Amino acid sequence: MRIERLAQALSARGHDVELVTYHLAEERGQFDFPVHRIYGRLEIGSLPPGPTLAKLALWDPTLARLCARRLDERGFDVIHAHHFEGLLAAAWGRRGHSVPLVYDAHTMLAGELPAYGQSWLRRAAVSLGRCLDGWIPRLADHMIVVTDDIAQQLADRHGFDPRRITVVRNGVEVASFAPGGKPPAAARPELLVYTGTLAPYQGIDLLLQAFAQALAQRPRLRLRLLVSSSFDPFMPMAQRLGIAHALEVIRENFETVPALMAEAGIALLPRVDCPGLPQKLLNYMASGRAIVAFAGSAKLVEHEVNGLVVPNHDTDAFAQAIVRLADDPALAARLGRNAHRFVVETSTWEKAAERCERVYAGLLGIGRPVESRPAEPSSLLPLPLANAGASQAVERAPLTSVR
Structure with missing residues (x-):
């Protein structure tokens, strides 16, 4: 939900948005921006929460290649990558390009990974999650997080510069x-x-x-x-x-x-x-x-x-x-x-989009909101949330999920 609604809000504010995502969706939907899916097709189906062999071995590498192809074909200003697998795909896909990469942290893996395994694996899952929480975000130029506590964990526990972290809360319809x-x-x-x-x-x-x-x-x-x-x-x-x-x-x-x-x-x-x-x-x-x-x-x-x-x-x-x-x-x-x-x-998607714009403007050295530029609008490439449970699903599989 966060991915789709942010993309819609940014598009409505005049930005040139493209979405790169998985092939699965629970329903067909209409969007005001291009949606590029792996394998070049849309299949009706559900995306299970949590890491799966299909995601890690097949879908995510394909997603990274699709991201790289879109970057080669167009000159984007910003990549907005959602959740860990989206960030990994984007980091691989932008090799050879200087486009800034924003990581949108929906959660922390130290708290999420233990829910997907057996109880006896919980301690190992927490340790692995903490390692990933401290390593993977370093691939991004800036972090957008959904809550203050995620920002605090990234800064206090993992040593990230608070100036590289911006809280952008979800909106609601x-x-x-x-x-x-x-x-x-x-x-x-x-x-x-x-x-x-x-x-x-x-x-x-x-x-x-x-x-x-x-x-x-x-x-x-x-x-x-x-x-x-x-x-x-x-x-x-x-x-x-x-x-x-x-x-x-x-x-x-x-x-x-x-x-x-x-x-x-x-x-x-x-x-x-x-x-x-x-x-x-x-x-x-x-x-x-x-x-x-x-x-x-x-x-x-x-x-x-x-x-x-x-x-x-x-x-x-x-x-x-x-x-x-x-x-x-x-x-x-x-x-x-x-x-x-x-x-x-406090919580509309337009307000969330405005906060994202300020992040983009800072990365691009514009000094004022991206929307206020008289030239052509900025091109944004959101990437998918690959690992989440959806509270409400409309057209989407990787687009669906809101915690």
């Missing part, structure tokens, strides 16, 4: 969600909602445990899961907890998610380890839902102001927060209105 942050008449205080992937790092097991505790206290509660993959792996757990009858599982679609989300009174964020910024959090805020979140992913949530924040892994506290909001619709409405107001004032 405010107009696509419930206007005004006020729950519509159809909202049901007892209906809870979760949107996004079912990847291990999302904390779905904690979500189900907390919901079971809340359901035991308020049997009228229902949990709606708007997800991008099959719920079958979690069904045995739901049955064991005795909550299967209270679940509503719907395959997500960007066109239908806002309306389905708006019917719920409470939105849930069970992730406990999130160096980046979950796109679902911004979507929840834009829709005006009251939010219950573990502290690890509550990056923009101020407790008792625009949501409720509970300690990581504390499913009892999570359940009690759910019960509190379900019993007090007025509190839920107030938190939702405040959340909506927050994203309207």
Whole structure:
């Protein structure tokens, strides 16, 4: 989502944008800029989160060659590379060219890699992730990161110059969600909602445990899961907890998610380890839902102001927060209105594009925003996010993912 929306926002501001990405997409879509895919074709399919043999051995080298070919064919001003595999492909592809390379860090591998392997490999995965976090960004001329904590980790733990790091938070499609942050008449205080992937790092097991505790206290509660993959792996757990009858599982679609989300009174964020910024959090805020979140992913949530924040892994506290909001619709409405107001004032894709422009201008030695140049607009080449879980997928595979 970040890749597609930034590219759209930059294109709308007059820049000449091209996108180089994978061949997979969940749907066909129309863009106002050229999209170049590896193998020269589009295939309908899902891109799994995490590193895979196909990505590392086949797709990423092909992506690097495609990047190199586009650089040979056109004189781009900036390469904007998303996530680690995008940066590696771009670094290889720009050999022989002096074009500046911007690395867009969506997360930190020390926090993400352990989620993709067996539990006994966790310590090794953390160590490997920290090594990669300290090495790979050095291939870029500047770093754009989605949160302050990623910037702090890169500077404090890995020794990067803070002047080479700029925070550019995600935006959100405010107009696509419930206007005004006020729950519509159809909202049901007892209906809870979760949107996004079912990847291990999302904390779905904690979500189900907390919901079971809340359901035991308020049997009228229902949990709606708007997800991008099959719920079958979690069904045995739901049955064991005795909550299967209270679940509503719907395959997500960007066109239908806002309306389905708006019917719920409470939105849930069970992730406990999130160096980046979950796109679902911004979507929840834009829709005006009251939010219950573990502290690890509550990056923009101020407790008792625009949501409720509970300690990581504390499913009892999570359940009690759910019960509190379900019993007090007025509190839920107030938190939702405040959340909506927050994203309207701070988190649009145009604001994100403006911040990116200032980075480009500095790298190009322009001294003022790229958009203000009277000459031809700058050419930007965003590269794909190769490793992520999508909160909402429209046309995209590597384009899809928002944490």
